[in-house]
Amino acid sequence: MSEPEMDGAAPTAVVESLVSDRGAPEDGVLVRVRSLSPEFTGALRRVAEQVLTDPAAASRATIVELAERSGTSPATVTRFCRALGFEGYADLRIGIAAETGRARSAGWTVDIGREIQPGDPLERVLGQIMAADTRAMHDTAALLDLVEVERAAVALAGAPRVNIFGASGSALVGEEMQFSLHRIGVPVWAWTDVHNGLASAALSRPGDVALGISHSGETGETIELLAEASSRGATTIALTSFPRSPLAELSDIVLLTATQATTFRPDALSARHPQLVVLDLLYVAVAQRTHERSHAAFQRTAQAVHGHKSLKDAKRNITPQEEA
Template sequence: MVDHEVDTPAGTAVVDADAVDRRGAVAVSSDGVLARVRAGAGELTGALRRVAEHVLSDPEAAARATIVELAERSGTSPATITRFCRAMGFEGYADLRLGIAAETGRARSAGWTVDIGREIQPSDPLARVLDQIMAADTRAMHDTAALLDLGEVERAAVAIAGASRVNIFGASGSALVGEEMQFSLHRIGVAAWAWSDVHEGLASAALLGVGDVALGISHTGQTRETIEMLAEAGSRGATTVALTGFPRSPLAELADIVLVTASQATTFRPDALSARHPQLVVLDLLYIAVAQRTHDRAHAAFRRTAQAVDGHKAEKGATS
């Protein structure tokens, strides 16, 4: 494989051709074009990065522009635009334009473009804030569905369904998401534990082995504690799963199975916070997939756990 030269303001830079091919291999559909650009922008450099940023700043204008116009607006060249198209998995600029146009058209018809990308101002009424949050979350979940590899979800579900023990690792907001997954799995009889403290998590990871599963959750994929705990679990033979927004992050690189999410940041919700709902959607899908594969056991466990807490529900018509 030959590396590609890319023009930059400082001259010529070399881009790893394998990385371009890996990105392109998954970007063969018009669905989720902008999600793939957002996910891959951080890995691009120089002129390719500028093209990605320009496309994301105004997708509708990019869809209308000729290749020469897009090159001029992004301060690059038509050759760079062509390389960018290939990095996104398209044979040429015409295919990329059609993909962006189709996606922005769907977004416009659904009302998503009204608030996406608009900064929330301190003086905005709550109705306007609610509209933007709904638009951002809806877009993020649709982008996640476009990015998600269902084959990887299947592999993770099979591993968890057959596991003797499941450890879930995460810090801060990711720890809260992990606790939700742990609770769901416990309700259907899966022996699962959620760890946010690195010392406790490492001790538990050291006791895992072949046939066990470790799930690490980190939007950036760069949280050191989560990486350490997942790495320890993997070194003991456990199957490792990463849930992250960056498929080439350190966390994803060490995992056997990678589940990718997208996010739509708003003024008061940066990426790490806005990623929570897409993370929960993916984990809910994974939980249901596990329940499907352990149907009889899961159904019996869920019935028993529901009966155990039923006595603590308030009777209908009771007053406090």
């Protein structure tokens, strides 16, 4: 049965803006579907879910078959294709088929799309996790705007002060970034307590940088902290999976990640490795731009802890007789 033509349709201007922001539709069709799906409601959302649930089947299905499987109509599937930047359904099928073919040849699809069952052996669970994480990192690489990474690296390299904000799992990722930047001499703090974070954000000045980490981009505390730093003139960077989230909207620079959820590892947890990949890239980019300072800082910090490492090694080399 035919459905209202606008059922579940995202506003045309929004969709066109999202498509133009993310490059050619051939560059990661499934990444594009995942990124746009939060903007869809109703019928378009159902088509997106069907495509993501079984991309290989979608690449083989006719437009009528995909409409039936998603409980929509061929007209809705056509709107879905146009929302992704394709002229028609044939182009979408070709794009999905090419992407799933590359994934199979690279060994990424061992168990992608299959839920982990309670009785699965660890070998199968390991394969599922590896396949999902590998795919998520490849999708993140396709989605990431290296111009934005460059802008973020330049801002961090010259910042008098850097604040990193995140909650829960994002806080752990933020602390990892704080550790890395600290070792190369960047004045950086990672805040998980809202009160302390707000106090630090309120002391921000132009030239400082505030990095907010949130998979959903909707974590209230992180948004509040980044907004406070922004109001004081700091350059703000968002690391998120949703480019139209509140965190992304208030940030000067947006770095995007992709996720591949599995059973027991929903999006927020499966986002950790892609987040670390992006932050590792950003860290290396900062180190490149501050090479002399970074090299000197590494030498000094390595020398500072050398005595402790030597003591450990000396203890390992002591024979039982000598210890007695």
